[in-house]
Amino acid sequence: xxxxxxxxxxxxxxxxxxxxxxxxxxxxxxxxxxxxxxxxxxxxxxxxxxxxxxxxxxxxxxxxxxxxxxxxxxxxxxxxxxxxxxxxxxxxxxxxxxxxxxxxxxxxxxxxxxxxxxxxxxxxxxxxxxxxxxxxxxxxxxxxxxxxxxxxxxxxxxxxxxxxxxxxxxxxxxxxxxxxxxxxxxxxxxxxxxxxxxxxxxxxxxxxxxxxxxxxxxxxxxxxxxxxxxxxxxxxxxxxxxxxxxxxxxxxxxxxxxxxxxxxxxxxxxxxxxxxxxxxxxxxxxxxxxxxxxxxxxxxxxxxxxxxxxxxxxxx
Amino acid sequence: xxxxxxxxxxxxxxxxxxxxxxxxxxxxxxxxxxxxxxxxxxxxxxxxxxxxxxxxxxxxxxxxxxxxxxxxxxxxxxxxxxxxxxxxxxxxxxxxxxxxxxxxxxxxxxxxxxxxxxxxxxxxxxxxxxxxxxxxxxxxxxxxxxxxxxxxxxxxxxxxxxxxxxxxxxxxxxxxxxxxxxxxxxxxxxxxxxxxxxxxxxxxxxxxxxxxxxxxxxxxxxxxxxxxxxxxxxxxxxxxxxxxxxxxxxxxxxxxxxxxxxxxxxxxxxxxxxxxxxxxxxxxxxxxxxxxxxxxxxxxxxxxxxxxxxxxxxxxxxxxxxxxxxxxxxxxxxxxxxxxxxxxxxxxxxxxxxxxxxxxxxxxxxxxxxxxxxxxxxxxxxxxxxxxxxxxxxxxxxxxxxxxxxxxxxxxxxxxxxxxxxxxxxxxxxxxxxxxxxx
Ligand code: SF4
Numbered sequence: 184x185x186x187x188x189x190x191x192x193x194x195x196x197x198x199x200x201x202x203x204x205x206x207x208x209x210x211x212x213x214x215x216x217x218x219x220x221x222x223x224x225x226x227x228x229x230x231x232x233x234x235x236x237x238x239x240x241x242x243x244x245x246x247x248x249x250x251x252x253x254x255x256x257x258x259x260x261x262x263x264x265x266x267x268x269x270x271x272x273x274x275x276x277x278x279x280x281x282x283x284x285x286x287x288x289x290x291x292x293x294x295x296x297x298x299x300x301x302x303x304x305x306x307x308x309x310x311x312x313x314x315x316x317x318x319x320x321x322x323x324x325x326x327x328x329x330x331x332x333x334x335x336x337x338x339x340x341x342x343x344x345x346x347x348x349x350x351x352x353x354x355x356x357x358x359x360x361x362x363x364x365x366x367x368x369x370x371x372x373x374x375x376x377x378x379x380x381x382x383x384x385x386x387x388x389x390x391x392x393x394x395x396x397x398x399x400x401x402x403x404x405x406x407x408x409x410x411x412x413x414x415x416x417x418x419x420x421x422x423x424x425x426x427x428x429x430x431x432x433x434x435x436x437x438x439x440x441x442x443x444x445x446x447x448x449x450x451x452x453x454x455x456x457x458x459x460x461x462x463x464x465x466x467x468x469x470x471x472x473x474x475x476x477x478x479x480x481x482x483x484x485x486x487x488x489x490x491x492x493x494x495x496x497x498x499x
Numbered sequence: 500x501x502x503x504x505x506x507x508x509x510x511x512x513x514x515x516x517x518x519x520x521x522x523x524x525x526x527x528x529x530x531x532x533x534x535x536x537x538x539x540x541x542x543x544x545x546x547x548x549x550x551x552x553x554x555x556x557x558x559x560x561x562x563x564x565x566x567x568x569x570x571x572x573x574x575x576x577x578x579x580x581x582x583x584x585x586x587x588x589x590x591x592x593x594x595x596x597x598x599x600x601x602x603x604x605x606x607x608x609x610x611x612x613x614x615x616x617x618x619x620x621x622x623x624x625x626x627x628x629x630x631x632x633x634x635x636x637x638x639x640x641x642x643x644x645x646x647x648x649x650x651x652x653x654x655x656x657x658x659x660x661x662x663x664x665x666x667x668x669x670x671x672x673x674x675x676x677x678x679x680x681x682x683x684x685x686x687x688x689x690x691x692x693x694x695x696x697x698x699x700x701x702x703x704x705x706x707x708x709x710x711x712x713x714x715x716x717x718x719x720x721x722x723x724x725x726x727x728x729x730x731x732x733x734x735x736x737x738x739x740x741x742x743x744x745x746x747x748x749x750x751x752x753x754x755x756x757x758x759x760x761x762x763x764x765x766x767x768x769x770x771x772x773x774x775x776x777x778x779x780x781x782x783x784x785x786x787x788x789x790x791x792x793x794x795x796x797x798x799x800x801x802x803x804x805x806x807x808x809x810x811x812x813x814x815x816x817x818x819x820x821x822x823x824x825x826x827x828x829x830x831x832x833x834x835x836x837x838x839x840x841x842x843x844x845x846x847x848x849x850x851x852x853x854x855x856x857x858x859x860x861x862x863x864x865x866x867x868x869x870x871x872x873x874x875x876x877x878x879x880x881x882x883x884x885x886x887x888x889x890x891x892x893x894x895x896x897x898x899x900x901x902x903x904x905x906x907x908x909x910x911x912x913x914x915x916x917x918x919x920x921x922x923x924x925x926x927x928x929x930x931x932x933x934x935x936x937x938x
Contacts, residue, residue: 185713186708186711188707189515189744189747219732220735220739221732229846314923329838364867364870365870392866396798396799396802397801398837399802399837400799400802401802401807405581405807408582409581409583437844438795448614449614450789450791450792450793454792457766458766459793462773462795465770465773466773469774485770488764488767491731492731492732495730497735
């Protein structure tokens with residue numbers, strides 16, 4: 184019996200972002216259909232993985248997460264190199280030391296670390312501040328300068344600090360992460376504000392502040408699906424690639440942190456925790472996520488394996 | 500549902516006899532289309548027209564039931580492609596496979612234990628799939644018997660051999676198991692068995708076209724569809740096609756689906772199953788009973804099938820954790836259940852006796868609530884004034900989430916309580932209390 188394959192005729196596509204410098208650039212976005220529906224449109228770039236490196240030793244990471252980085256947790260340069268060995272497409276440097284509750288490091292100190300890391304690896308760099316909006320603006324201004332021409336992705340820019348961060352991205356040739364709390368209209372609004380400063384739309388990544396599996400994953404999932412549909416129907420202010428800070432959320436989950444003997448009915452911690460991170464990422468991949476910032480190297484391996492398969496054609 | 504008045508009108512007798520209470524057949528058709536009349540009100544409609552109209556007004560994905568009693572699994576009745584349009588109706592059934600060559604009883608006991616408690620609700624797998632991997636009809640029947648004796652979960656009987664299926668149904672047929680199933684070479688015999696026991700049947704095609712033909716040929720209505728695809732990229736395509744076509748009322752695809760997470764890589768099998776849960780699978784069959792594999796999937800299913808219009812909320816009232824007294828801290832948060840349970844969990848973990856005030860934000864989280872104007876100094880003040888906390892504690896201090904530090908000034912002014920800005924994440928509560936709390 185004849186079955187007519189149902190294909191949507193989308194009129195537009197996700198914008199394409201280029202990170203890093205030749206010959207080591209990485210591209211994301213550019214899809215002209217829903218995630219992995221090769222039978223319907225073009226998926227020119229695969230979703231990518233990033234592994235986090237911190238500029239100080241994390242205190243609240245469970246042992247199974249620290250283990251793969253033994254010996255480098257105090258050395259961001261060595262840690263970043265390790266991340267590349269582990270197969271991360273890009274390295275995500277988190278400048279936690281800038282946080283007033285930690286070392287309250289100065290913008291210059293942070294910029295020096297960022298420069299050292301950028302010089303040590305050949306993959307593109309994501310640089311994230313400590314999450315305190317005012318401080319991040321100061322820090323990223325200096326970091327942007329120090330990484331001039333390296334075409335990094337820097338953030339997170341919020342409604343409060345986007346002006347400084349956008350300006351430094353424009354002057355120094357970077358792209359930015361625009362963060363807004365789980366609301367498609369707020370995301371769109373921030374993208375409008377940033378592009379009004381004349382940063383090109385394809386130099387913005389949307390960060391919808393995702394929740395992990397079991398902790399509100401469905402909110403970001405639906406926002407990402409709606410943003411992708413908007414992009415395909417021609418809304419340029421929703422057409423940016425989406426970045427998902429999966430590791431930071433997944434490793435907060437009780438299900439990832441609880442050791443083997445605390446909840447024996449949950450199975451072994453290592454497998455459970457890695458699956459928590461992997462499934463959070465791969466579920467967002469189905470909703471339209473493009474950049475997955477992860478923490479465990481095993482998760483990078485598994486997410487990449489899955490994406491390899493999803494990138495194989497399913498055209499009829 | 501789905502038909503216009505004009506389409507319905509074409510099927511009516513067009514005599515304008517008024518027996519239905521409407522002045523004309525067209526008027527009646529319009530009433531029907533808007534759901535204000537029912538077809539029974541026209542005594543003159545032909546059987547053929549009735550059938551055409553009934554099937555056109557049936558839901559795009561038929562409701563199919565597996566098993567009986569308390570653990571009966573319902574699938575189908577889906578109406579959308581995206582959960583933000585209107586919720587997904589029936590959560591994906593998770594089946595755990597047991598081979599008839601395994602120690603069936605032990606395995607089934609293990610499956611019975613795949614029950615998880617999450618924010619006060621119990622979640623479990625749904626089906627035991629007994630697989631005729633031995634190829635032997637007697638062994639299969641024995642395994643089905645053992646499985647049935649050891650579990651309350653409905654069974655999926657997995658064999659393509661009608662003789663083996665017949666034997667298994669003699670044992671389990673009365674309990675409405677899922678027969679899995681029919682294919683191009685055994686269709687007639689399997690449909691015959693399904694009809695005999697009035698049980699649901701999986702039809703597997705080598706591809707979408709063959710699947711559609713077999714469904715038509717079967718003439719049976721209690722169906723579950725298997726497009727034959729097993730690689731995750733292809734399953735995604737087929738699942739998408741089947742759901743899209745069902746919504747376009749391509750009748751052969753108007754049934755729930757079954758998928759098999761049989762990837763030989765054990766981690767990737769779980770990942771694949773996650774895709775199937777997100778992307779329309781009625782059933783996903785798993786070949787693992789490791790709780791570390793199943794917990795993420797059960798959680799994902801819970802999340803994806805949550806009604807997006809109705810966030811899960813806890814009642815907005817004064818809660819006590821431990822044995823709080825007049826010097827105990829007071830935490831303000833929102834009544835989104837996950838937010839509340841995170842705060843409660845971390846307060847408990849820090850062995851803190853405390854009060855928690857979840858403000859009614861229609862069940863949305865702190866930052867979303869703040870952004871949406873539902874978590875405001877006014878609303879917090881209202882709750883503080885009305886919940887009786889002032890009589891419980893002798894101090895006048897509120898701890899608010901770090902993410903909404905901006906509220907503190909206004910809140911202090913409106914409520915008259917001193918406002919302490921707590922940590923952004925509830926995980927920071929124990930150390931916050933240690934360092935900062937004194938009544
Ligand atoms: S009862 Fe039937 S035939 Fe008579 S007017 Fe109504 S719709 Fe037409």
